[in-house]
Amino acid sequence: MPERIYNFSPGPATLPYSVLQEAAKDIVNYKDRGIGLIELSHRSKEFMAVAEEAEQLIRELLAVPDNYKVLFLQGGASSQFFMIPMNLLGEGKKATYLNTGTWSNKAIKEARLFGDIEVAYSSQEQKFNRVPRDDEYTVAPDSEYLYFVSNNTIYGTQFKDMPRADCMLVSDMSSDILSRPIDVSRFGIIFAGAQKNMGPAGVTVVIIREDLLERAPDNLPTMLKYKTHADKGSMFNTPPCFAIYCVGRVMNWLREQGGVEAMQRRNEEKAALLYSAIDATDFYRGHAQKESRSMMNVSFNLPSPELEAKFIAEAAEQGLDGLKGHRSIGGCRASIYNAFPREGVEKLVDFMDRFARENG
Amino acid sequence: MPERIYNFSPGPATLPYSVLQEAAKDIVNYKDRGIGLIELSHRSKEFMAVAEEAEQLIRELLAVPDNYKVLFLQGGASSQFFMIPMNLLGEGKKATYLNTGTWSNKAIKEARLFGDIEVAYSSQEQKFNRVPRDDEYTVAPDSEYLYFVSNNTIYGTQFKDMPRADCMLVSDMSSDILSRPIDVSRFGIIFAGAQKNMGPAGVTVVIIREDLLERAPDNLPTMLKYKTHADKGSMFNTPPCFAIYCVGRVMNWLREQGGVEAMQRRNEEKAALLYSAIDATDFYRGHAQKESRSMMNVSFNLPSPELEAKFIAEAAEQGLDGLKGHRSIGGCRASIYNAFPREGVEKLVDFMDRFARENG
Numbered sequence: 001m002p003e004r005i006y007n008f009s010p011g012p013a014t015l016p017y018s019v020l021q022e023a024a025k026d027i028v029n030y031k032d033r034g035i036g037l038i039e040l041s042h043r044s045k046e047f048m049a050v051a052e053e054a055e056q057l058i059r060e061l062l063a064v065p066d067n068y069k070v071l072f073l074q075g076g077a078s079s080q081f082f083m084i085p086m087n088l089l090g091e092g093k094k095a096t097y098l099n100t101g102t103w104s105n106k107a108i109k110e111a112r113l114f115g116d117i118e119v120a121y122s123s124q125e126q127k128f129n130r131v132p133r134d135d136e137y138t139v140a141p142d143s144e145y146l147y148f149v150s151n152n153t154i155y156g157t158q159f160k161d162m163p164r165a166d167c168m169l170v171s172d173m174s175s176d177i178l179s180r181p182i183d184v185s186r187f188g189i190i191f192a193g194a195q196k197n198m199g200p201a202g203v204t205v206v207i208i209r210e211d212l213l214e215r216a217p218d219n220l221p222t223m224l225k226y227k228t229h230a231d232k233g234s235m236f237n238t239p240p241c242f243a244i245y246c247v248g249r250v251m252n253w254l255r256e257q258g259g260v261e262a263m264q265r266r267n268e269e270k271a272a273l274l275y276s277a278i279d280a281t282d283f284y285r286g287h288a289q290k291e292s293r294s295m296m297n298v299s300f301n302l303p304s305p306e307l308e309a310k311f312i313a314e315a316a317e318q319g320l321d322g323l324k325g326h327r328s329i330g331g332c333r334a335s336i337y338n339a340f341p342r343e344g345v346e347k348l349v350d351f352m353d354r355f356a357r358e359n360g
Numbered sequence: 361m362p363e364r365i366y367n368f369s370p371g372p373a374t375l376p377y378s379v380l381q382e383a384a385k386d387i388v389n390y391k392d393r394g395i396g397l398i399e400l401s402h403r404s405k406e407f408m409a410v411a412e413e414a415e416q417l418i419r420e421l422l423a424v425p426d427n428y429k430v431l432f433l434q435g436g437a438s439s440q441f442f443m444i445p446m447n448l449l450g451e452g453k454k455a456t457y458l459n460t461g462t463w464s465n466k467a468i469k470e471a472r473l474f475g476d477i478e479v480a481y482s483s484q485e486q487k488f489n490r491v492p493r494d495d496e497y498t499v500a501p502d503s504e505y506l507y508f509v510s511n512n513t514i515y516g517t518q519f520k521d522m523p524r525a526d527c528m529l530v531s532d533m534s535s536d537i538l539s540r541p542i543d544v545s546r547f548g549i550i551f552a553g554a555q556k557n558m559g560p561a562g563v564t565v566v567i568i569r570e571d572l573l574e575r576a577p578d579n580l581p582t583m584l585k586y587k588t589h590a591d592k593g594s595m596f597n598t599p600p601c602f603a604i605y606c607v608g609r610v611m612n613w614l615r616e617q618g619g620v621e622a623m624q625r626r627n628e629e630k631a632a633l634l635y636s637a638i639d640a641t642d643f644y645r646g647h648a649q650k651e652s653r654s655m656m657n658v659s660f661n662l663p664s665p666e667l668e669a670k671f672i673a674e675a676a677e678q679g680l681d682g683l684k685g686h687r688s689i690g691g692c693r694a695s696i697y698n699a700f701p702r703e704g705v706e707k708l709v710d711f712m713d714r715f716a717r718e719n720g
Contacts, residue, residue, distance in 0.1 A: 003394050004394045004395070005393070005394040005395050007395050007399055009399070009400075009401040009404075010401070011401075011598065012398060012399055012400060012401060012402060012598070012601060013399060014399055015396065015398065015399055017388075020387055020388045020396045020398070020399075021388060023384075023387050023398075024383075024384040024385070024387045024388045025384070027380055027383050027384045027387065028377075028380045028381060028384045033365070034363050034364050034365040034679070035364070035365050035367050035681070036375065036380045038372060038375065038380070038383075038559075038560035038561075038606070039367055039369070039372055039373060039374055039375055039380075040369075040372060041369040041370070041371070041372060041682060042372060042561065044369075044682075074434035074435045074436065074439075074562070074600075075434045075435050075439075075583060076434065076583075076597040076598055077597075078582075078583050078596070078597040079434075079435075079583050081581070081582075081583070082581035082582070082583060082584070086581070106582075109582070110581050110582060110583075113579055113581060193598060195598055199398075200398035200601065200602050201398075201402065201598045201599065201600055201601045201602070202434070202562045202563075202600035202601070202602060202603060203562075219473055221441070221442035221446070221470050221473060222438070222441075222442070222466075222469070222470060223435060223436075223438050223439050223441070223442060223470075224442070236438070237436040237437075237438040238371065238372070238436055238553060238555055238561045239561065240434075240561055240562035240600060240603070241372060241560065241561045241562070242560050242561070242562060242602055242603070243562060243600070243602070246398070319394065321395070322401060322404075
């Protein structure tokens with residue numbers, strides 16, 4: 001194994017090294033068939049098996065009920081921002097949104113093109129440093145769904161428990177899917193771009209309750225109806241084959257690691273290590289309020305932008321890469337998804353301790 | 361090099377072996393930086409350079425004028441079927457379409473949701489065995505554009521010269537882009553899924569004249585406006601990084617091969633070899649009329665479906681794979697895109713000769 005840096009990037013992000021090695025082999029010669037993985041027809045039995053396995057592993061790992069479809073779509077989570085209201089809302093229909101960061105803000109903007117959108121909560125004025133408690137919002141009674149972002153990548157906040165609502169939930173889980181068990185049956189739609197916890201960029205996983213497939217207005221473009229993709233097992237048109245393959249290999253790795261329960265324990269331990277380092281001195285300040293802290297993205301500040309720049313540069317020299325915070329809030333951010341190794345967190349904590357002593 | 365089969369699949373299709381080898385190395389450890397290519401943040405300087413190089417190579421190889429943008433989008437060519445009319449048409453606006461196969465048929469269906477569509481020519485009744493001569497259609501004078509599919513993958517037909525029109529051309533070049541020089545300045549939009557001549561599935565290249573970016577109605581979802589992607593260099597949201605990387609490597613290979621002029625010569629030679637074998641006996645019958653024959657996809661029939669099945673099976677045993685025709689017309693099809701080696705065509709021609717003698 002060549003020397004690997006610790007990659008704290010928010011996505012595309014660190015993947016299991018074993019998956020990279022498998023992909024490297026399969027790209028050149030898939031299962032010694034004399035053809036590369038990315039040269040396989042998507043209609044070949046080899047690739048159909050790849051896609052089928054990826055779907056089955058997601059179903060198993062998240063205990064997806066039988067009345068849900070698992071789709072592999074393109075266009076990123078950003079395309080779900082409009083596809084969801086386009087398929088589920090329309091003239092006179094309402095949905096409630098919780099605004100907890102950049103991504104929910106963007107989703108609200110797109111949803112307003114297709115329905116009556118109530119924003120029941122916003123932490124925008126507090127720089128999105130928290131997610132709401134259940135008693136801090138009211139879901140409009142005639143809402144088709146309650147929309148929320150389960151983990152806010154930029155601000156480092158996360159819903160510990162899923163929100164309360166009488167209607168179905170719809171959630172952007174791009175940055176924490178498969179990091180912990182969830183009760184899928186409470187959701188109408190769960191979606192996630194793959195490039196954080198599932199694989200490379202280029203595929204978006206959508207888990208959708210079957211009855212919702214029938215809701216789309218007739219006059220939607222074919223490619224924008226969920227039903228189009230559900231009816232054809234995500235093969236209505238050529239799917240992003242390589243990204244789907246990688247998702248399957250990451251899911252296989254995840255199962256070998258003990259599944260989402262085991263992953264949750266490790267993620268909690270990794271996050272606890274890092275937050276302890278932040279709380280140990282006044283030198284570091286976590287962006288998120290404690291009750292809202294994310295296990296996946298840890299956003300924090302140092303006493304000055306100059307020290308933050310120095311911190312990021314010196315960390316990079318130590319092989320601790322990608323610690324720069326998002327341009328919208330600055331500071332530092334450590335993204336520690338499923339595949340990010342505990343040793344990397346330990347190295348960062350050691351570095352933080354040293355840096356604080358030398359510069360505090 | 362392990363033994364490679366000859367892969368005649370219509371797409372995803374054969375790629376240059378050197379590109380597969382490069383990708384295999386870079387996936388595990390990109391430029392010895394200790395991080396895999398598919399783990400790189402799309403905002404990192406390393407990946408920005410990858411995307412920039414891919415774009416510049418496409419510009420160079422196709423001599424794309426400065427007033428055109430080159431975009432890397434998701435959703436396949438199928439998403440362009442609706443994005444084009446959604447961005448360029450609207451209430452009372454007209455476009456003319458030439459219907460030369462399955463893919464133009466689908467494009468027409470989607471376009472009708474957004475404008476007044478005139479189908480000026482259709483070869484549907486002749487099972488799409490030809491494309492029109494210039495004197496066989498009239499472009500409606502108030503058309504915003506003339507839409508055509510430059511190469512019809514399923515039926516094996518191709519426009520030798522681009523259609524005549526006073527308005528701008530819009531073309532789906534998914535299956536023959538970069539196989540020959542084109543005059544980009546006659547086009548408003550050229551688009552192509554990558555998985556035939558450019559790389560793996562998962563990215564669609566769109567070449568669009570800059571003034572068209574301003575035409576979209578305000579109420580389109582953000583992700584469906586070309587301008588969104590053009591303004592952000594295809595990085596409004598996380599792009600399909602791996603597919604873009606591969607496109608860049610294939611473009612680099614293409615330049616090394618002598619560019620599109622050299623490629624056209626080789627493609628003409630490969631196609632001539634194969635059509636000669638078809639025309640040599642009555643045993644094989646080409647689907648396309650001679651003047652409309654494609655250099656990229658050669659569709660043909662044998663005397664019976666039973667012989668066709670036998671032909672495909674015996675060819676596969678010889679390492680000549682993927683020769684089954686599309687389900688909509690049956691028979692056989694050999695897809696011989698840029699990266700398909702001449703030796704594979706020679707081997708197929710030898711096999712065809714032997715098979716005809718043994719079964720004729």
